Structure formats: C-alpha cells, structure tokens
Amino acid sequence: MSQPLDDIDRRLVLATQGGLPLVARPYHQLAEQLGVSPAELMARLQRMLGNGIIRRIGAVPNHYAIGYTANGMSVWDVPDEVIDELGNRVGELDFVTHCYHRPRRLPEWPYNLFAMVHGGSRDEVLRQVAEIARLLGPACRAHDVLFSTEILKKTGLRIGG
Amino acid sequence: MPEPAPIDAVDRAIIDRLQGGFPICERPYAEVAGWLGIDEAELLERLGRLLATRVLTRFGPMFQVERMGGAFVLAAMAVPESDWLRVRAIVDSLPEVAHNYRRESDRNSAFNMWFVLATESAAGIAAAIGRIEERSGLPVFAFPKLREYFVEMKLAVRT
Numbered sequence: 016m017s018q019p020l021d022d023i024d025r026r027l028v029l030a031t032q033g034g035l036p037l038v039a040r041p042y043h044q045l046a047e048q049l050g051v052s053p054a055e056l057m058a059r060l061q062r063m064l065g066n067g068i069i070r071r072i073g074a075v076p077n078h079y080a081i082g083y084t085a086n087g088m089s090v091w092d093v094p095d096e097v098i099d100e101l102g103n104r105v106g107e108l109d110f111v112t113h114c115y116h117r118p119r120r121l122p123e124w125p126y127n128l129f130a131m132v133h134g135g136s137r138d139e140v141l142r143q144v145a146e147i148a149r150l151l152g153p154a155c156r157a158h159d160v161l162f163s164t165e166i167l168k169k170t171g172l173r174i175g176g
Numbered sequence: 177m178p179e180p181a182p183i184d185a186v187d188r189a190i191i192d193r194l195q196g197g198f199p200i201c202e203r204p205y206a207e208v209a210g211w212l213g214i215d216e217a218e219l220l221e222r223l224g225r226l227l228a229t230r231v232l233t234r235f236g237p238m239f240q241v242e243r244m245g246g247a248f249v250l251a252a253m254a255v256p257e258s259d260w261l262r263v264r265a266i267v268d269s270l271p272e273v274a275h276n277y278r279r280e281s282d283r284n285s286a287f288n289m290w291f292v293l294a295t296e297s298a299a300g301i302a303a304a305i306g307r308i309e310e311r312s313g314l315p316v317f318a319f320p321k322l323r324e325y326f327v328e329m330k331l332a333v334r335t
Contacts, residue, residue: 021245028196028239034227035236039203057200060237063266068243071196074223075234080181082334088279090289099323106325114325117250118321120317124287129250133331141282161290162281168268168276168291171235172320 018070022053027059035072083091083133087140087160089147090126092119097154098128104150110143125157137162181229188212188333190222191232195331247298248274250319253312254286266311267291272304277278287317 017121020028036044044161046056063069079085083130093101098116105128113131134140144160183191189212199207206216206225214222226232234237241248255263267276267289293304305316 030243031236032239033236034234036199037205037224037227037235039205039216041204041221042200052238053202060200063237066243067240070238070240072198072200072237073178073196073235074191074226074232075238076191076195076331076333077233078331079231080183080229080231080299081329081331099325102323102325106327111327112331113323114327116323116325117319117321120319123254124285124317126298137332159281159283159285161281161285161287162289163277163279165259166272166275167264167278167289 023049024059024063024068027056027063037107039119041175078133082135083161085134085137085140087132087134087137087144087162089130089132089144089160090158091128091130092125092157093128093151093154094156095127099153101151102128105147108147108150110134110144113146126159132160181231183226183231183333186212187222187226187231188216190219190226191333194235241294241296244298245294247301247320249293249301250321251287251291251293252287252317252319253308253314255289255314259314261288263312263314267308269305270307272300300325 027045030045030048035041035066038044042057042060045052046053049056060069064072102114102116105111110132111130112133113129115129117129119125119127132143134138134143140160140162144158148155148158179289193210193212199203202206203216205219209216212219219261223235227235253263267273272295273293274292276287276289279288279290281287293301295301297302301318305318306318
C-alpha cells in the first residue's frame with residue numbers, strides 16, 4: 016500500500032526529514048519556505064499522519080543516552096500458523112521496541128519472528144529474552160539473540176533531492 | 177561509546193512526553209511547553225541542547241518510506257573476521273545503507289553484519305543487494321518484513 020507524493024509533499028519530506036525547525040512557528044516557517052499557506056501545510060501534515068506516510072511527529076532519543084546501553088535482536092522460530100497471535104503478544108511487552116514477522120532463510124536461518132529488546136545491561140536483555148521464551152512456551156522451537164557490539168553506520172533514512 | 181551528556185528532570189519529562197504526538201498548530205512548542213509547565217523559549221532552548229549533545233538523534237516527523245512507494249529492508253551477511261574491514265567499507269559506502277550494525281550471536285549464528293537498506297523504489301533494494309554481492313563476493317540475505325506487530329513508543333528515560 017503506497018501512494019506517490021505530489022511535488023509539494025515531496026518537498027515537505029525533503030524539508031523536514033532532517034528535523035522540524037526549532038522556532039515558535041515551525042509550520043509557518045516551512046510554509047513560507049515551500050511557498051504554500053500555513054493552513055495548507057498543516058493540512059498536508061495532518062493528512063500524511065492520517066494515511067501513515069508520517070508514523071508520528073516527535074523526538075527520537077539516543078537509547079544509550081537515556082539509559083538503554085544494551086540492545087538485543089531476539090529471533091524466534093515459531094509455527095507460521097500461530098505467528099500473528101504470538102507476535103502481537105510479544106509486541107505488547109514493554110521492553111520490546113520493534114516486532115516483525117520476517118522470512119526464514121533455510122538452512123542458514125530458521126527464525127521467523129524478530130523482536131528488538133532494550134535494557135540497561137546484557138544480563139537484563141537476557142532476562143527479557145527469557146520472559147519472551149516463557150510467553151512463547153512450546154510454540155518456540157529455537158531462538159537466538161544478537162547483541163549489537165558496534166554501530167558501523169547510522170545516517171537514517173534520506174530520500175534524494 | 178562516549179559517556180552521554182547529563183540530563184535533568186525537565187529534560188527527562190520532555191523526552192518522555194515528546195516521543196510522539198507533537199501537535200500540528202500555529203504555536204506547537206508553546207502548547208507542549210504548557211503541558212510540561214515550562215515556557216516556550218525554555219522548551220526550544222532545551223530541545224536545541226538535547227539535539228546538539230546527541231541525547232536526541234532527531235526531532236520531527238518520522239516518515240514511513242513504504243507508504244511513499246519506497247522500501248526499507250533488513251539484510252545480513254556472514255563476514256569472515258579476516259575480511260571484515262574490506263566488506264564493511266563496501267557496505268558503508270552505499271548511500272542506500274541507512275544503518276549498519278555489527279552483531280554478535282548468543283548462539284552460533286554466523287550472521288555478524290546487519291544493515292538496513294532504504295530506497296525510493298522496491299527495485300532499488302535488489303539493485304543495492306546486487307552491488308554489495310558483486311563487490312564483496314559474499315551472499316547477502318534479505319529479511320523483508322512480512323508483517324509488523326504493533327508496539328508503542330514506550331522506552332521511559334532511565335538515567
């Protein structure tokens with residue numbers, strides 16, 4: 016499900032993907048920059064929020080700076096017939112920040128449920144992983160957790176100009 | 177990693193309150209400052225400092241590239257230690273690679289390089305994977321999301 020952007024939407028994405036202006040009237044500043052009225056600019060943002068082009072407007076904390084110094088990508092092999100029910104329950108756990116059904120890559124990779132877990136230490140992450148294992152019970156046939164040990168690159172999403 | 181910059185109780189409240197739901201109105205910062213019991217100028221000053229010290233990595237709209245016709249795909253490689261620097265340079269050099277992490281398995285998975293490819297069209301993903309495989313001589317395993325389960329943004333500040 017996708018909808019191509021019109022030219023103004025596209026320029027709005029380009030103008031804000033680095034962040035919102037830190038001025039009292041940020042949407043007015045953007046409107047002036049894009050040559051549209053403030054009302055139109057705000058209506059476009061509201062529409063993009065409504066149709067999911069914008070997931071949310073807010074702050075992205077650096078996990079490390081707010082006390083989450085360990086993160087683990089926990090991965091699970093569960094039967095495809097029950098993955099949606101289990102994935103929704105895992106996503107409800109308060110230490111899980113992303114939860115996805117992804118394809119297995121046999122024979123190298125038997126796991127189809129991915130849940131990103133954040134904690135203050137590797138031990139805490141392992142305890143959280145154990146909690147997921149308890150929740151999944153016998154539906155879990157195998158699992159692993161991959162700890163990030165180095166950020167090699169982090170530029171975030173950028174569309175071209 | 178370097179020690180994070182110190183933050184106080186007001187910073188914590190700002191971060192917790194602003195992980196989503198920033199208003200769309202004429203004076204959004206004034207409205208949020210009102211929720212937090214501070215004034216607009218102080219909120220703007222603090223947001224500027226939290227961004228400058230990298231406590232926040234971003235402030236603004238979070239776009240879903242898939243909804244704009246683009247694609248966002250997790251991919252992994254099993255890179256031999258002896259070849260790490262060469263392959264890392266190849267992967268990091270591609271503009272389509274938005275993040276790249278070294279990961280270490282708690283079990284015995286050989287996949288140690290995990291990256292996200294973000295492109296403006298679905299065809300761009302296959303092209304980027306093809307380029308990495310051709311230049312590195314190693315296979316790339318793609319893990320496109322088949323379904324995303326709902327999670328809230330809920331990491332409370334703990335420092």
